[in-house]
Amino acid sequence: MGHKEYELTYKDKASVGEVLSTAAKPLAALKSSREESTWRNILITAENLHGLASLIEMKKQGKLLCADGSPGARLIYIDPPFSTRLEFKGKKSQKAYKDKTVGAEFVESLRRRLILLKELLTDDGSIFVHLDWKKAHYIKVVMDEVFGEENFLNDIVWSYGGRGAKHIAGQFSRNHDIILWYKRGGRHIFNQLTVGRRVAKKGSGFKQDESGRWFKTSPRGDYTDESMEALEKEGRVYTTRNGTMRVKYFLREDGEHLVEDKLVGDVWDDIPDAMHLSETEKTGYPTQKPEALLERVIRAASNPGDIVLDCFAGAGTALVAAEKLGRRWAGIDSGTLAGHTIEKRLLTIASTKSLDDPKKKYGKACRPFDVLGTLEHSGENCCDAHGHTPSVKCRYDIDDASGECVVKIERFSSPGSGLKGMEALSSVAIDFCFDGETMKTDLFATAAELEAKGYELRFPLESIKGEVLIVFTDIFGHEKWFVGELA
Ligand SMILES: C[S@@+](CC[C@H](N)C(=O)[O-])C[C@H]1O[C@@H](n2cnc3c(N)ncnc32)[C@H](O)[C@@H]1O
Incomplete structure (x- = not known):
C-alpha cells in the first residue's frame, strides 16, 4: 500500500466502489417531440444519483455520444445547493427545493455525485462546480481527491456585484461565488475568450498613429530583440520620448467608441447577478444563474456538437445556453417546479434573447428533447405523483x-x-x-x-x-x- 501524504476522512464516507455501484432506476420517456433526430437532448426528472447511474449505463451502451463520436459529456457544469439551510421558493411562492443538508453529509452527498460525474466525462472533458464561500473550500479538497490535484485548472471568482453595498457587521461584504474547474485528465478543450471593453474615444487617453488607427501600448516584456524587429515591420512598435520601446495593440472602433479586447481571466466581474436579468430571461425560479455566465463556461470548454451535462439543472440555464450555442445537452433535476420551468423555457426559447446578439431574439425552436422520468411519475390519463392534480x-x-x-x-x-x-x-x-x-x-x-x-x-x-x-x-x-x- 502506497503511503498517502494526506487523506480526507469524515463521517460516513463511502468507498468509491460503493458509490459506483449506485443502481440506475428504470426510466420511461414521459414526453418527447414528434421530429426524427439522430440525437435527442435529455431531461431527466429524477433524483440525480439515480439519473447519473442511468446516464452511465447509456454511455456504456454507446447512447451518449458527442457529435464527433466521443462517448460522454465533454463539459459538466453543476450549481448544487450551497448548504444554506434555506428552503427556496419561486416568484409566486411555489416550493422549489430544500437546501438543508449540512456538514459532512453535504460534503459526502456532493462527493458521490462527483464520482459518478467523473465517469460521465469524455477522456478530454472537464467539469465546473459552482459554489460559494460556505463549502467551496471543502469541495476543492474533495475534487482534488476525486479528479486529482494535477487536474485542477482554475478557481474562478464570479464577482456579481449588486449586493456589494450591503453592509455586514465586522466583515467585508460577500459578493462573489467560486466556480472550481477541473479536467478529467490529459488534454482538455480550452477556447481562450476575450471581452470587449467599450470606452468613449474622447478622453480615453489612447493614441492614434499617422493613418488614424487607435492603439494602446504595453511594455515589451519577454519579447526578444528579434521579435521586436518583426513587430517593427508590422508597425507595432511605439517608441516613447525617452526612447523606451513598447508594443502597440490596435483597438477596434465602434462609432464614437473604442473596443478594447481583454483576455478573460479567473475573475469574472462583468456579469451581473440574476437580480439584474432582463424580464425575458427571468423565469421566476429561485437561484437562477445568468445565461451570460453559462455562455462563457460553455464557449470556453466545449465546441458545437459536444454534450453539456448539468445534474442540478434548476431553471435549466446551462441547458438553454447549450441549446443556443449548438451543443447537445443532458439535464437532471428532481424538482417538479424545476422540470416544468425547464420544459417551458425550452419550448418558448424562440422568443428569448439571442446569445450572439442580445438585442435580437433567438428566433429558433429548440431541437428535439426527451423528458425521462422514473416510472412512478407516468400515469394513465393523469400525471399526479404528488396528489396535487389541478x-x-x-x-x-x-x-x-x-x-x-x-x-x-x-x-x-x-x-x-x-x-x-x-x-x-x-x-x-x-x-x-x-x-x-x-x-x-x-x-x-x-x-x-x-x-x-x-x-x-x-x-x-x-x-x-x-x-x-x-x-x-x-x-x-x-x-x-x-x-x-x-x-
Ligand atoms: C442552485 S439550483 C440550480 C440553479 C440553476 N443553475 C439555474 O441556473 O437555474 C439547484 C437545483 O438542484 C436541484 N437538486 C438538488 N438536489 C438534487 C438531487 N439530489 N437530485 C436532483 N436535483 C437536485 C434542485 O431542485 C435545484 O433546482
Whole structure:
C-alpha cells in the first residue's frame, strides 16, 4: 500500500466502489417531440444519483455520444445547493427545493455525485462546480481527491456585484461565488475568450498613429530583440520620448467608441447577478444563474456538437445556453417546479434573447428533447405523483365556419393554492395522436398567450390524427392529463 501524504476522512464516507455501484432506476420517456433526430437532448426528472447511474449505463451502451463520436459529456457544469439551510421558493411562492443538508453529509452527498460525474466525462472533458464561500473550500479538497490535484485548472471568482453595498457587521461584504474547474485528465478543450471593453474615444487617453488607427501600448516584456524587429515591420512598435520601446495593440472602433479586447481571466466581474436579468430571461425560479455566465463556461470548454451535462439543472440555464450555442445537452433535476420551468423555457426559447446578439431574439425552436422520468411519475390519463392534480373545466367545439377545433378553458384551479381565476395556470400542451405512453408536444401555449386569446386554443381539425392528449400545467409544475376523442 502506497503511503498517502494526506487523506480526507469524515463521517460516513463511502468507498468509491460503493458509490459506483449506485443502481440506475428504470426510466420511461414521459414526453418527447414528434421530429426524427439522430440525437435527442435529455431531461431527466429524477433524483440525480439515480439519473447519473442511468446516464452511465447509456454511455456504456454507446447512447451518449458527442457529435464527433466521443462517448460522454465533454463539459459538466453543476450549481448544487450551497448548504444554506434555506428552503427556496419561486416568484409566486411555489416550493422549489430544500437546501438543508449540512456538514459532512453535504460534503459526502456532493462527493458521490462527483464520482459518478467523473465517469460521465469524455477522456478530454472537464467539469465546473459552482459554489460559494460556505463549502467551496471543502469541495476543492474533495475534487482534488476525486479528479486529482494535477487536474485542477482554475478557481474562478464570479464577482456579481449588486449586493456589494450591503453592509455586514465586522466583515467585508460577500459578493462573489467560486466556480472550481477541473479536467478529467490529459488534454482538455480550452477556447481562450476575450471581452470587449467599450470606452468613449474622447478622453480615453489612447493614441492614434499617422493613418488614424487607435492603439494602446504595453511594455515589451519577454519579447526578444528579434521579435521586436518583426513587430517593427508590422508597425507595432511605439517608441516613447525617452526612447523606451513598447508594443502597440490596435483597438477596434465602434462609432464614437473604442473596443478594447481583454483576455478573460479567473475573475469574472462583468456579469451581473440574476437580480439584474432582463424580464425575458427571468423565469421566476429561485437561484437562477445568468445565461451570460453559462455562455462563457460553455464557449470556453466545449465546441458545437459536444454534450453539456448539468445534474442540478434548476431553471435549466446551462441547458438553454447549450441549446443556443449548438451543443447537445443532458439535464437532471428532481424538482417538479424545476422540470416544468425547464420544459417551458425550452419550448418558448424562440422568443428569448439571442446569445450572439442580445438585442435580437433567438428566433429558433429548440431541437428535439426527451423528458425521462422514473416510472412512478407516468400515469394513465393523469400525471399526479404528488396528489396535487389541478382541476380544469373545458369546452371542446368544432367551428364549422373555419374548420377548426376549439378548446376553451372555462375554469382552472390548483388545489390548496388559494389562487383565483386563471392565476394558477402556467401552460397547455397538446399531442394530436397520443400513443398511450409518451406525450408528443405538437402544440404548446403559455398562460400569457392563452390569456391574449380569451383562454381559447384553436387548431385545424385535420391536425388530429388519433386520440388527443391535453396536458394542463399549473405554476407549481403539477399536471392534469386529459385523454380523449375530440374529432
Ligand atoms: C442552485 S439550483 C440550480 C440553479 C440553476 N443553475 C439555474 O441556473 O437555474 C439547484 C437545483 O438542484 C436541484 N437538486 C438538488 N438536489 C438534487 C438531487 N439530489 N437530485 C436532483 N436535483 C437536485 C434542485 O431542485 C435545484 O433546482
